Amino acid sequence: MIDMQDIYMTYPNGVVALNGINVTIEQGEFVYIVGPSGAGKSTFSKMLLREEVPDRGRIIVNNKDLSNLKMKEIPYLRRDVGMVYQDFRLLPRLTVYENISFALEVIEESPKSIRRRVMEVLDLVGLKNKARFIPDELSGGEQQRVAIARAIANRPQLLIADEPTGNLDPETSWEIMRILEEINNTGTTVIMATHSREIVNAIKKRVIAIEDGLIVRDEHRGEYGYEA
Numbered sequence: 202m203i204d205m206q207d208i209y210m211t212y213p214n215g216v217v218a219l220n221g222i223n224v225t226i227e228q229g230e231f232v233y234i235v236g237p238s239g240a241g242k243s244t245f246s247k248m249l250l251r252e253e254v255p256d257r258g259r260i261i262v263n264n265k266d267l268s269n270l271k272m273k274e275i276p277y278l279r280r281d282v283g284m285v286y287q288d289f290r291l292l293p294r295l296t297v298y299e300n301i302s303f304a305l306e307v308i309e310e311s312p313k314s315i316r317r318r319v320m321e322v323l324d325l326v327g328l329k330n331k332a333r334f335i336p337d338e339l340s341g342g343e344q345q346r347v348a349i350a351r352a353i354a355n356r357p358q359l360l361i362a363d364e365p366t367g368n369l370d371p372e373t374s375w376e377i378m379r380i381l382e383e384i385n386n387t388g389t390t391v392i393m394a395t396h397s398r399e400i401v402n403a404i405k406k407r408v409i410a411i412e413d414g415l416i417v418r419d420e421h422r423g424e425y426g427y428e429a
């Protein structure tokens with residue numbers, strides 16, 4: 202569960218990024234975050250990982266109150282939150298397999314369980330046969346599928362995807378959405394910031410619209426609501 206109450210955040214340069222956010226997201230929901238460029242969507246996501254800290258307000262993520270979180274507890278929070286970005290962010294010199302196993306080795310899993318889990322998540326994204334490839338040898342859509350596999354390898358309760366289809370063609374984007382829905386169907390909360398009108402209007406989910414650091418709309422099975 203995610204709960205944000207009265208979240209305000211101003212960057213050091215004086216830009217007000219969040220201006221009183223109040224929202225609750227239950228475990229297992231699928232939520233689109235929409236809104237104009239610069240509205241505060243990425244900042245909102247960063248708050249959930251404690252990459253940014255609010256000036257005021259209370260945030261609870263996976264039952265942890267982030268305001269009391271000690272520095273040494275931050276890695277535990279992040280293990281329980283998978284992150285997917287528009288630009289994939291794979292490690293270019295590592296194979297597909299290593300990009301994923303690397304995320305698991307950090308939490309001291311046994312070699313056998315790492316192997317099993319890597320192949321399991323590669324199977325889920327349909328890339329078992331590309332385990333030995335390096336990112337440069339993959340298409341954009343395949344790279345994003347690896348990034349998703351890596352993000353869920355630790356079985357996080359929450360997956361945040363920041364414009365996951367932003368660099369992909371429409372057909373590949375639908376494939377990514379199918380995978381995100383499958384992950385959501387296993388009980389993982391998915392929060393996806395997007396500018397894709399087509400996706401939001403076709404695959405109906407909760408829509409939270411942010412403008413100027415404020416939630417201006419929060420609808421069950423909502424519409425994108427902006428011009429393409």
Ligand SMILES: Nc1ncnc2c1ncn2[C@@H]1O[C@H](COP(=O)(O)OP(=O)(O)OP(=O)(O)O)[C@@H](O)[C@H]1O
Pocket residue numbers: 212213214216217218236237238239240241242243244245
């Ligand atoms: N590190 C930073 N330092 C200063 N200002 C920032 C920083 N990051 C973002 N901002 C500003 O904060 C505001 C919110 O930015 P944010 O990235 O959250 O918007 P966004 O809704 O994700 O935009 P986009 O859809 O373009 O990704 C913008 O005005 C942006 O310029």
